Amino acid sequence: MIATIIRKEILLTLKDKGAFFWLFALPVLFIVIFSSIFGSAGSSTTYKVPYYDADGSAASGQFLERLGEIKGFALEAYEGGSLEEGVKEIKDGSRSYLLVVPAGYGQQVEAGQSAEIELYRDTVADEAVAPVLALLDSVSASYHDYKLRGILAGMGQNEEAIDAIMQPAISIKEVKENATKTNAVTQIVPGYTVMFVFFIMINMIQNLLKDRRSGMLSRLQGTPMKPIHYLVGMWVPNVLVVLVQSTVLLTFGQLVYGLQLGHPLAIALIVLGLAVCATGIGLMLALLVSSENMGIAMVQVIAMGGAIVGGLWFPYEFLPKAVQTIGLFTPQYWAQKGMQDVMIRGMDIGGIGWTLLILFAFGLAGLGVALLRFKKFALKTA
Amino acid sequence: MTDVLQVRGAKKSYGSHQALKGVDLTVKPGSCFGLLGPNGAGKSTMMKLLTGIIDPDQGHIEVFGLNIRKELSAIHQLIGYVPQDITLYEKLSGKQNLTFFGRMHGIRGTELKKRIAEVLEAVGLTERAGDEVASYSGGMKRRINIAAALLHRPKLVIMDEPTVGIDPQSRNHIFEMIRKLQRDGVTILYSTHYMEEVEALCDEVAIIDHGRIVSQGGLRELLELHAVKAVYAEAAGVSEPPVVDGIVKATQEGKGWVLECDHPLSVLSALSAKWAREGVTVKALELMQPTLDSVFLKLTGTTLRD
Numbered sequence: 001m002i003a004t005i006i007r008k009e010i011l012l013t014l015k016d017k018g019a020f021f022w023l024f025a026l027p028v029l030f031i032v033i034f035s036s037i038f039g040s041a042g043s044s045t046t047y048k049v050p051y052y053d054a055d056g057s058a059a060s061g062q063f064l065e066r067l068g069e070i071k072g073f074a075l076e077a078y079e080g081g082s083l084e085e086g087v088k089e090i091k092d093g094s095r096s097y098l099l100v101v102p103a104g105y106g107q108q109v110e111a112g113q114s115a116e117i118e119l120y121r122d123t124v125a126d127e128a129v130a131p132v133l134a135l136l137d138s139v140s141a142s143y144h145d146y147k148l149r150g151i152l153a154g155m156g157q158n159e160e161a162i163d164a165i166m167q168p169a170i171s172i173k174e175v176k177e178n179a180t181k182t183n184a185v186t187q188i189v190p191g192y193t194v195m196f197v198f199f200i201m202i203n204m205i206q207n208l209l210k211d212r213r214s215g216m217l218s219r220l221q222g223t224p225m226k227p228i229h230y231l232v233g234m235w236v237p238n239v240l241v242v243l244v245q246s247t248v249l250l251t252f253g254q255l256v257y258g259l260q261l262g263h264p265l266a267i268a269l270i271v272l273g274l275a276v277c278a279t280g281i282g283l284m285l286a287l288l289v290s291s292e293n294m295g296i297a298m299v300q301v302i303a304m305g306g307a308i309v310g311g312l313w314f315p316y317e318f319l320p321k322a323v324q325t326i327g328l329f330t331p332q333y334w335a336q337k338g339m340q341d342v343m344i345r346g347m348d349i350g351g352i353g354w355t356l357l358i359l360f361a362f363g364l365a366g367l368g369v370a371l372l373r374f375k376k377f378a379l380k381t382a
Numbered sequence: 383m384t385d386v387l388q389v390r391g392a393k394k395s396y397g398s399h400q401a402l403k404g405v406d407l408t409v410k411p412g413s414c415f416g417l418l419g420p421n422g423a424g425k426s427t428m429m430k431l432l433t434g435i436i437d438p439d440q441g442h443i444e445v446f447g448l449n450i451r452k453e454l455s456a457i458h459q460l461i462g463y464v465p466q467d468i469t470l471y472e473k474l475s476g477k478q479n480l481t482f483f484g485r486m487h488g489i490r491g492t493e494l495k496k497r498i499a500e501v502l503e504a505v506g507l508t509e510r511a512g513d514e515v516a517s518y519s520g521g522m523k524r525r526i527n528i529a530a531a532l533l534h535r536p537k538l539v540i541m542d543e544p545t546v547g548i549d550p551q552s553r554n555h556i557f558e559m560i561r562k563l564q565r566d567g568v569t570i571l572y573s574t575h576y577m578e579e580v581e582a583l584c585d586e587v588a589i590i591d592h593g594r595i596v597s598q599g600g601l602r603e604l605l606e607l608h609a610v611k612a613v614y615a616e617a618a619g620v621s622e623p624p625v626v627d628g629i630v631k632a633t634q635e636g637k638g639w640v641l642e643c644d645h646p647l648s649v650l651s652a653l654s655a656k657w658a659r660e661g662v663t664v665k666a667l668e669l670m671q672p673t674l675d676s677v678f679l680k681l682t683g684t685t686l687r688d
Contacts, residue, residue: 004485008471008478015473215467222433222463223486224455379436 001225005233009207013237019203023245027196028252031189035257038184047131051099052078052086057106063117064101066139073135075099087120096125097132186260189253190339191312194332196249197242197274198303201282204238205295208286208377217378227374235283235367242275262342266349270338273359277331280363280370287373306332334358384447386411386538386569387432392441394427401427403593404441409538409586414560414570416584416601418577418674420684424593425573426466429542432571433463445538459487462536466543466573468523472516476507476526479515480533487534494533501529504559521552528556532563539563540571545579557583577674587674589681596681601674608680609672613641613649618663626652638666646670 013019049067053060068075078086078098089095100118108115119136121129145166152162211217211234220230250267253259261267281302289295307313309323310332316324327333338355341347387409394402402424409415419425430436431443434454443450445457470479477498484494502508505525515523528544541560545553560570560583572584580587581601588598597604615624616638623632623639628649631642643649646669657664670676678684 001486001488004482008474008482011478012471012473214469215465216469216471218430218435219463219465219469220486221435222458222461222465223483224458224488225486 001229002233002236005225005230006236009234009237010240012207013203013241019241022199022202023196023241024248027192027245027249030192030196031249031253032256034188034192035185038188047073047135048076049073049099049132049135050076050078050086050095050097051101052083053101054083054103055101055105059106059109059115060101063105063139066142067135070135070139073132090120090122093122093124095122096128097121099132099136185253185257186340186344187315189250189257189259190336190343191307193246193249193253194274194310194335194339195303195307195312197246197278197335198281198306198332199299200238200242200245200278201285201299201302202296203241204234204279204282205286205289205299206292208234208283209289209292209295212377212380221378227378228371231283231367231370231374235279235370238279238282239275242278243271246271246274260343262344262346263348266342266347266352267339269349269356270335270342270352270359273338273356273363274331274335276363277335277359277366278363280366281331282366283370284366284373287370287377306330309333310336312336331359331362384411385409385444386413386446387415387571388442388444389428389432390442392428392431392438392443394424394431394436394438401593402431402438405590405593405595407588407595407598409569409571411569412564412567413586414564414572414584416580416587417571417573417590418575418580418587418678419573419590420575423575423590425575425590426542427593428590429463429465429540429571429573432540433461434458459534460537462531462534462539464528464531464539464541464544466546468520468527470515470523470526470530473514475512475514476502476518477511479526480511480530483530484533489534497533497535501532504532504562505529506555519549519552521548521555524548524552525555525559528559536568538569538571540573542573543575544572545574545576577678581674589674589678591682597677604677605672605674608677610642610670610676610680611644611646611672612670613643613646613653614666614668614670615639615641615653616664616666617657618665620662624653624656626656628652640670 051064051067053064064075067073080086080089083100086095086098086100090098098120100120102116102118105115105117117136119129119132149162149166152165157165211220217230250259250261250271254261282299285295285298285302289298309319309327310316310330311319311324311327312332316327316333316337319327334355338352338359341351341355345351385408387407389405389407392402392405392407393400405424405428407428417425417428427436431438432445432450434450434457437451446460448457448460450457471482474482480498480501481494484497489497498511499508502511505528507522507525507529510518510522515526518526524544528541531539531541545556548556557579560572564570570583572579574580585601586599587601587604589596589604597608599607614635616636617624623629623634624641626649628643628645629641630644633640633642641649641653650667650669654664654667657667
């Protein structure tokens with residue numbers, strides 16, 4: 001009986017071309033777009049720094065050459081015309097910033113005076129300007145060090161002594177504990193996989209309400225079918241769809257962006273837990289909502305709201321503290337955390353126990369509510 | 383022989399609306415039993431009670447001697463239910479739909495293939511079995527809708543208005559199928575609001591209105607018991623109701639008059655003689671055949687609403 005309903009649902013799903021777009025094509029599109037924007041297909045970001053050399057001296061050339069050598073930044077000579085035109089572009093918002101070496105810079109350097117470098121910037125582009133400001137501070141500090149070294153050498157200190165004097169009071173040692181390099185792809189691929197999995201709930205709500213509206217459920221109740229047969233029969237195909245959907249999206253991330261999936265069985269269990277969770281909640285919603293529109297609205301709230309507070313769109317650590325606390329109560333947070341634990345931190349099954357427990361608990365609670373609710377749901381056909 | 387259906391004092395309410403107000407019903411084996419009533423009379427509620435889709439608030443229902451509250455699974459193996467709505471999966475073919483419903487009744491393998499071929503033949507859709515149901519006409523969908531309820535060889539087929547909105551050709555096809563089922567010993571419970579369908583198919587009738595059975599019995603018995611005795615008379619230039627002894631009530635119908643009376647033959651004879659004497663040109667003078675329409679009107683005071 002259950003197998004018959006499952007078989008029928010799979011046949012209907014395979015004939016529903018629209019579902020393929022929502023479940024597979026759209027998430028792939030999102031992953032591609034956001035990986036391109038934030039991850040440059042997995043490579044690190046390079047900031048382009050436009051500059052205008054009004055001095056044109058050997059000293060200004062040396063300064064710019066030094067800036068250009070710093071990793072992560074690429075200098076681009078401003079080719080828009082005069083300095084006035086460059087400043088006008090910033091004022092009208094078409095450019096965020098422009099680095100200017102003013103006329104007289106070389107003379108000031110040769111005279112041993114403090115030379116100014118100008119950074120024209122749009123006051124509302126703080127985020128875009130911040131890395132460039134940090135770069136300039138760093139270069140300025142290195143010039144300061146160079147000057148100090150000159151003074152110390154003039155005072156008769158040898159190289160060894162100068163090195164000892166210039167030694168910073170503290171130094172930062174970076175210790176990378178993750179098994180795999182973290183980048184935008186390790187956030188985007190699992191994030192959008194988890195987010196789009198929850199949209200299966202729309203399919204479930206539509207199919208169950210359609211069965212009731214059309215009288216199909218009534219008809220099936222006139223057969224030897226039991227409520228549990230119907231619910232399991234309508235639930236399992238959606239679990240299978242989510243398993244295929246997640247496999248396709250994660251494999252896409254692996255093949256196209258080199259995403260490291262980590263322990264295969266651990267990832268497979270998280271995907272299974274995610275499938276049970278999303279479809280269990282979907283089944284519960286289908287039997288609780290009074291109309292399709294209401295159901296779709298609730299799915300949007302759960303899927304999109306959970307994506308935001310669960311850290312699917314932005315790394316969880318970037319979220320405000322209050323939002324982080326709310327996120328802990330969403331299955332999306334646990335699914336994403338579980339996937340990143342396996343992909344980035346190299347955990348195996350032993351490390352994802354809580355994730356699995358919470359995901360399966362959400363799903364089974366949904367199934368339980370659906371079973372309790374079935375009689376009332378079916379009565380509405382009458 | 384055990385009655386196929388026995389319903390005693392069945393009541394069902396939806397909120398404050400009482401859909402059934404204490405229904406008694408008995409259906410004999412092998413009969414085609416018509417449940418006749420207007421829309422909203424309680425027919426579909428009755429059908430859903432009999433298939434166990436909903437529970438009665440009060441009352442006792444037995445199907446083939448089995449208590450519907452206790453032995454529903456066994457009852458489901460004995461009945462086939464054709465709902466009022468066309469409940470098929472439009473994106474699946476007719477054959478795929480039949481396979482699904484056959485399996486839901488526990489039929490598998492060779493037996494299922496054989497039964498699908500038989501019911502397709504019976505509803506005349508063998509040629510179109512592989513096409514998506516979405517491409518079928520309304521009548522074809524109705525036929526497959528019925529076929530899906532016959533796969534497991536039910537002993538009682540419950541049909542809830544199975545011919546709504548179909549063409550005469552498909553209706554005739556369905557009628558023939560029902561007659562064949564009855565010849566094969568299957569009991570039919572046929573719900574409809576079309577008088578002519580009951581007259582064409584059923585040997586027993588229950589008339590239901592506002593949640594109550596207002597009359598029940600053999601078709602002829604009901605007609606004889608409740609039909610109004612009358613003569614229809616129409617003549618050129620007669621604009622006033624004719625007056626002869628024995629006429630109880632005269633009602634204009636079309637260009638003539640329906641003359642209700644206790645002794646139609648006497649009225650017919652007297653009026654014939656009167657108009658002959660007066661030299662009136664008679665266009666129609668006949669005994670009116672009793673119909674369920676007139677029975678329904680007499681019992682409920684209203685015509686059968688559509």
